[in-house]
Amino acid sequence: MAKIKFTLNHKKLEVEVDPSRRLLDFIREDMHLSGTKEGCGEGSCGACVVLMDGYSVNSCLIPMANVEGHEIITIDEFKNTKEFEVLYAAFSEEGGSQCGFCTPGMIIASQSLLSHNPHPSEEEIRAGLAGNLCRCTGYQAIIQAVKLASEIGGNLWDKK
Amino acid sequence: MGQKIIARTLSEAIEALAKYDCNIVAGGSDIMLQKRNTAGELPRFEKDVLFIANIEELHKEYVDEEGLHIGATMTLEEILRHELTPNVLKDCLKELASVNIRHFATLPGNIANASPAGDTIVVDILLDAKLKLTSIRGVRYVSAEDFVQGVRKIDLAKDELIEEIIFPKYDFDKLIWFKVGSRKAESISKLAFAAAYKLDGEKIASIRLAFGSVFMKAIRSHELEKELEGMSLKELGSRVEEFTEKYGKVISPIDDQRSTKSYRLEVTKNIVRDFLTTLAKGGN
Numbered sequence: 001m002a003k004i005k006f007t008l009n010h011k012k013l014e015v016e017v018d019p020s021r022r023l024l025d026f027i028r029e030d031m032h033l034s035g036t037k038e039g040c041g042e043g044s045c046g047a048c049v050v051l052m053d054g055y056s057v058n059s060c061l062i063p064m065a066n067v068e069g070h071e072i073i074t075i076d077e078f079k080n081t082k083e084f085e086v087l088y089a090a091f092s093e094e095g096g097s098q099c100g101f102c103t104p105g106m107i108i109a110s111q112s113l114l115s116h117n118p119h120p121s122e123e124e125i126r127a128g129l130a131g132n133l134c135r136c137t138g139y140q141a142i143i144q145a146v147k148l149a150s151e152i153g154g155n156l157w158d159k160k
Numbered sequence: 161m162g163q164k165i166i167a168r169t170l171s172e173a174i175e176a177l178a179k180y181d182c183n184i185v186a187g188g189s190d191i192m193l194q195k196r197n198t199a200g201e202l203p204r205f206e207k208d209v210l211f212i213a214n215i216e217e218l219h220k221e222y223v224d225e226e227g228l229h230i231g232a233t234m235t236l237e238e239i240l241r242h243e244l245t246p247n248v249l250k251d252c253l254k255e256l257a258s259v260n261i262r263h264f265a266t267l268p269g270n271i272a273n274a275s276p277a278g279d280t281i282v283v284d285i286l287l288d289a290k291l292k293l294t295s296i297r298g299v300r301y302v303s304a305e306d307f308v309q310g311v312r313k314i315d316l317a318k319d320e321l322i323e324e325i326i327f328p329k330y331d332f333d334k335l336i337w338f339k340v341g342s343r344k345a346e347s348i349s350k351l352a353f354a355a356a357y358k359l360d361g362e363k364i365a366s367i368r369l370a371f372g373s374v375f376m377k378a379i380r381s382h383e384l385e386k387e388l389e390g391m392s393l394k395e396l397g398s399r400v401e402e403f404t405e406k407y408g409k410v411i412s413p414i415d416d417q418r419s420t421k422s423y424r425l426e427v428t429k430n431i432v433r434d435f436l437t438t439l440a441k442g443g444n
Contacts, residue, residue, distance in 0.1 A: 002166055019164045019211055020185075020203050022192070029200055042193050043261050044346055055237070055263040061192040062264060063185060063203075065166045065211035109260065130345030131258025 006067045009077035019065035024048045035075035046105040046132030050074045056112035075104035086153045096145035098136035118157035163208035177319045178296045180208040189265040190273045227328040236262040251337035252283045258345045268322035274308045277348045282372035286354040294323040308377045332356040349373040350419035374411040381410045397440035404433040
C-alpha cells in the first residue's frame with residue numbers, strides 16, 4: 001500500500017491504495033463512479049478513457065502509482081461542463097450513440113481532441129478517436145457529431 | 161517480493177533496483193496488460209514493482225553535441241509533438257497504438273518490451289540510437305541494436321534503468337518510414353520498414369535499411385549497406401533484383417496471428433525492390 005495524492009474530479013484526494021491497482025478499478029469500485037466503462041480491459045476499445053491533465057488515457061492500463069500529482073476527470077464530472085452539453089447535443093443530433101457503452105469514452109476522447117485542436121479536420125477527428133471502438137454506429141455518425149460539436153461550440157474549445 | 165516502490169527521483173529508482181528484483185513500470189501500457197488480472201483484482205506481478213513515471217528529471221527532450229536525448233518518462237505523444245523529434249520517428253509514432261495510449265506510453269517501454277513487432281525499435285536502429293543505462297554502479301551505453309537480443313530478451317542488468325535514449329546527429333537526404341498493418345490505429349505491424357540515404361552526385365554516399373516484424377528482432381544488414389555504399393545509381397539500377405533477393409535472405413519471418421511467413425517475405429521484398437528502384441532513379 002502507498003499514499004497517493006492526486007485530484008479526482010476537482011477534489012483533492014490522498015488515498016491509501018496498492019500502487020499497482022488499476023485507475024479504472026479505483027474509479028468504478030472504490031469511488032463508485034460507474035460512468036467510466038470497462039470494455040476490453042487491454043487498451044484497445046477506449047471505453048475506459050478518462051482525462052489525465054486534459055489528455056485521454058486508458059484507465060484500464062494506468063496503475064494508481066502513475067496518477068500521483070495528476071488531475072483526473074471522469075465522465076461523471078465532465079457531464080457538468082459546457083463542453084459536455086455541446087457534445088451531448090451534437091451526438092444526439094447526429095445519432096452518435098446507440099447502445100451507449102462506448103459513449104463515455106467517445107465523449108472523453110472528443111474532449112481531449114477538441115481541447116487541443118478546437119477545429120479538427122475529418123482526418124484529425126478520425127485519428128483522435130482511433131483508439132475508441134463502437135460496434136453500433138459504424139463511426140460515421142460519431143465523426144459527424146464531433147464535427148458538429150466543433151462548429152456549434154464556436155470558440156468554446158479555443159485556448160483561453 | 162511484494163515491494164511496490166514509487167520513485168520520484170532517478171537516485172530513488174536506482175537504489176530500489178539495487179535492493180530489489182523489480183519489474184519496471186513506466187507508462188504501463190504493455191506491462192499492465194501482460195500482468196492483467198480479473199476486473200477489480202490487482203495485476204499479477206510476480207516480482208517487486210518499481211514505478212518510474214513520476215520521475216520528473218527524466219521528463220525532457222533536448223539536444224546537445226552528442227545528439228538528441230529523450231528522457232525515459234516522456235510520453236509518445238509528447239515526443240510526437242516535440243519540435244526536436246526527427247520526422248521519421250514522428251511518422252512511426254503517428255501510426256503506433258492510438259492517441260489514448262500514446263498519452264502515457266513511453267519509448268523505453270517499447271524498447272524494453274522487446275517485441276519483434278516493436279515499431280520504434282526499427283527507427284532506433286535505423287538512426288544508430290543508443291541507450292543510457294544507469295545503476296548505482298554507474299552509467300553504461302549500449303546501442304539499441306545490441307540492447308535487444310531477441311524476443312523479450314534485452315541487455316539490461318537487474319539493477320539498471322534506461323535513463324534516456326540518444327539519437328546521434330545524422331546527415332541524410334531522405335528518411336522513410338513504412339508500416340504494413342491491418343488497420344490504421346492500434347495495429348501491431350505485419351511488417352515495418354525504415355530507410356535512410358544520402359547521395360553524393362550520382363553515387364550512394366550512405367544508406368541504411370531497417371526491418372521490423374520479420375525477424376526475432378528489428379534488423380539491419382551492415383554488410384549489404386557496405387556493399388551499396390559508394391555504388392553508382394546506374395549500377396544500382398541494374399542490380400535491384402540481386403539486392404532484393406539478398407535482403408530477402410537477411411530477414412526470417414514467421415507465421416503468426418497477424419500474418420504469414422510467405423506474405424511477409426514477399427511484401428518485404430516488394431518494398432525493398434520499390435525503394436531501390438526509386439533510389440536508382442535519383443530518389444524521391
